[in-house]
Amino acid sequence: MNRLRHVLTQITIKHGWVFIYEKGYQSTDTAVSSVFTKMKGVGYTNVDGEERVWDMVDYVFPEQGDSSFVVMTNYIITKGQKMGKCPELTEPRYLCNSDSDCERGIIERTGHGHMTGKCVGNTTKTCEVVAWCPVEDDHTIPDPALLMSAENYTLFIKNSVTFPAYGVKRSNLVEGIDNQYIKSCVYDPTTSPLCPIFRLGDLVQLSGFNFATIAKVGGAIGIVIDWTCNLDYDQSECKPVYTFHGLYGNPNETDMARASVGYNFRYAKHYMEDKQEKRTLLKVFGIRFDIIVRSVARKFDIIPTLTAIGSGVGIFGVATVVCDLILLYLLPKREFYNNMKFKVTETVEQEPLDEFSSEKYVSKE
Amino acid sequence: MNRLRHVLTQITIKHGWVFIYEKGYQSTDTAVSSVFTKMKGVGYTNVDGEERVWDMVDYVFPEQGDSSFVVMTNYIITKGQKMGKCPELTEPRYLCNSDSDCERGIIERTGHGHMTGKCVGNTTKTCEVVAWCPVEDDHTIPDPALLMSAENYTLFIKNSVTFPAYGVKRSNLVEGIDNQYIKSCVYDPTTSPLCPIFRLGDLVQLSGFNFATIAKVGGAIGIVIDWTCNLDYDQSECKPVYTFHGLYGNPNETDMARASVGYNFRYAKHYMEDKQEKRTLLKVFGIRFDIIVRSVARKFDIIPTLTAIGSGVGIFGVATVVCDLILLYLLPKREFYNNMKFKVTETVEQEPLDEFSSEKYVSKE
């Protein structure tokens, strides 16, 4: 029995710890949150002697400072596309010998256009398509990435959270993070954990990626802003914690991700030339950032306190039940304990049994 | 009493079932998630002899592979708009007889521009506005939809989830979903429930919509990716389940939705012509897809186990209380049970009562 009592004492202590540690005496609320992002930094490319800079307007998609966005790090450009008829790429699946190989109108799911039914070309013949011509050839990904300079871009995150249940409003620009500090700081997990400005190269590293790889083929990084606030303390104790999660991107991570590596999408700039609509097509490889706010605020509240105590006392009940079970059914002298615990009452209407009357008499007295 | 015992046994069994079935012995975590989408397929239109193809760059908004996006299925095009002065549409609310009907500067909430105060036109006179001229006339929606070929587009979804509390990272490209499989598979709820490539026509059908209708006026579909994972088993058992929810779109669904049918927005391509800014305005009708990740991972944990047991034992308590209430207050012989249960102690300081001393003596012995 002593051993059992010891175990039960431990359970009780554990439950008390749950009560304290898991904050069983507090109510909780999640936040209404808004995230605004802004990239800074200029990229520079010199392809075939053509100097070009890339500012945030050029390399951030979408432009309006969303919580989910892509930073371009590499690209394949196809200039001067216009609507017309042209041969498909010289890939096995588009090759043909005669018109009969190109059934008119059938659009291959992965093709670039609408087949005209003609087989064209001089040496290597391919099916002709109605498409944005010339069709894009994206077989060779520039390596190293054209915009390796992206490593030095910085990301500024502005995050505001409101806990409606407690009327509390916080910003990641907490006390002490003023204009002066922001101008010079760069986030570092140990020395500047509250600086809202992040170097892209650091973000990639903190997510466990290699910059050269992710810059070439693209990838995705999750930035989690964790607001776990105990509002029984002062509001100024309620501060964000940033963590970084590599979501996909490294071609060498695991088998399952191998099916589809990187992150890319296509984007076009349209223009008019000689009264004709043209476009510059970019296949963009980039790093997708998803900024995810996880928030929970806690404050003392009588209701959850009572509920927690209630279920805690239930635990005490376990002691009684377990003791009883052991005493009454398992111990060698169980019959003896049975007799000690239960009084058998035989309710005969005619005449009350003697022992009961006596017992009754004693109790009542 | 037997009947009561039976009921209580049932409650106990039920509670045990809750414990097992509702996983009362496990802690839970939700995922940090990232969704990337990519459309494939080419649309083809032939309007008034003008052949044109539409690739993903043309028909997906926004372009960067977001978890929420629109696929254009129909459109009304207004070419060559430029800033200037022109008459409003010949609709009843814009009609006028003289300049006095067009009060200068007042902008009708639903008008196309800023009224100049003039009433212009030859036969049917309307108020003149400063606007992108000519103003768009969107009264006739092309029927059938111009891009019915959208039915054969495919959507590829890449979804990565990370459960930070357990350090588990999963992708919807689970074990066995490799490059080879992806190249040929198409999602089917029964035969290929894990293929991450969806045919647009299938998505529309699985959501309960009719393609011809939704393509014409637009609509919205929710794709829910459900990650309910029991991490006490092997990670590879943690697989996504896709479900599809028609959100709005069918004009004939219910009364309340009738107020605003379809899904459309406007979009412009700007260009310069003869040193003047011009734009091509498109009123886009399309299918909006919202990909929603719902995740919960569970794993054995001592804390919730104890809490669940605690409240479970509370249920046992119900038995005691209910039995007592019936015995002591409802049964005809309740007085008798009252005496059996309670011992009345009268604590008089002066002299201890005899019966108590005797009882005391007996107990102590």
Added chain:
Amino acid sequence: MNRLRHVLTQITIKHGWVFIYEKGYQSTDTAVSSVFTKMKGVGYTNVDGEERVWDMVDYVFPEQGDSSFVVMTNYIITKGQKMGKCPELTEPRYLCNSDSDCERGIIERTGHGHMTGKCVGNTTKTCEVVAWCPVEDDHTIPDPALLMSAENYTLFIKNSVTFPAYGVKRSNLVEGIDNQYIKSCVYDPTTSPLCPIFRLGDLVQLSGFNFATIAKVGGAIGIVIDWTCNLDYDQSECKPVYTFHGLYGNPNETDMARASVGYNFRYAKHYMEDKQEKRTLLKVFGIRFDIIVRSVARKFDIIPTLTAIGSGVGIFGVATVVCDLILLYLLPKREFYNNMKFKVTETVEQEPLDEFSSEKYVSKE
């Protein structure tokens, strides 16, 4: 003891209230939700005699009716930028005396381009950069905001929620909100709390902002659509409640927000002129709207009912434990109660003690 009993009765009542008020007898589900937004209204500017109107295509970012979007209220325009070499702004940090002050290739984090290493200019010399030239000068923010007319724009919100667990689908266009009503209504918290059309000026005011200020520098507003539905009642009782939260924007709110006021981003329209790529750069100041759906539906369910009762009964247990503790350890006559409560059983194997046998005899009889 009476006082104690009183306290415990109160606790019991409180627990019952929790059970009823906090809906302890119901299961819950959150919704799959989709939000579609549409702005209406036309802005008008007359800068240096150049009349211009701004329709939704011009002032909403992104264009596709997302749940998070920005409405432009002010802007700084830089026309005709093209890739080239030009001097930096005449700001202290870009000033130079000779080429040696401009180290070639080093890109200042906040600069506009890639330094060529030359120091150029006539009177005030600055470093030369490869950039979109001329570089943007955004020192003077137009005051008052150029698009003050944004105050009269209207926002239409279409929100559909589906509770998968209960198979219930609702829209914010609830019963009675038909086409006729929508054409004329404007949201008002007291008179039209269900009208899904919001005047921008009202939204700003309801969020606690001043329109002139927020229009000039930009800001962010959270619109929370709260679906708290008790599905034990009729579905038509399940209606949305709109609340508005100023997230950031007012320069005078609190110290911490002062670090970064307003909301702005940059946006470019590209075009070709004389075979050269050019762009019109806009620094856009605007109001960012985040529409957040918070949903919880409840319905009677046997499982949570039992759990709630279980932990409730636990509360009763407190009474027993507390009474016992007081009786046995605190009261002066505690030894007496100890004897009354416990029977000491000494289990000696050799010979049963007499008093136990007798007790046993009595009980068994």
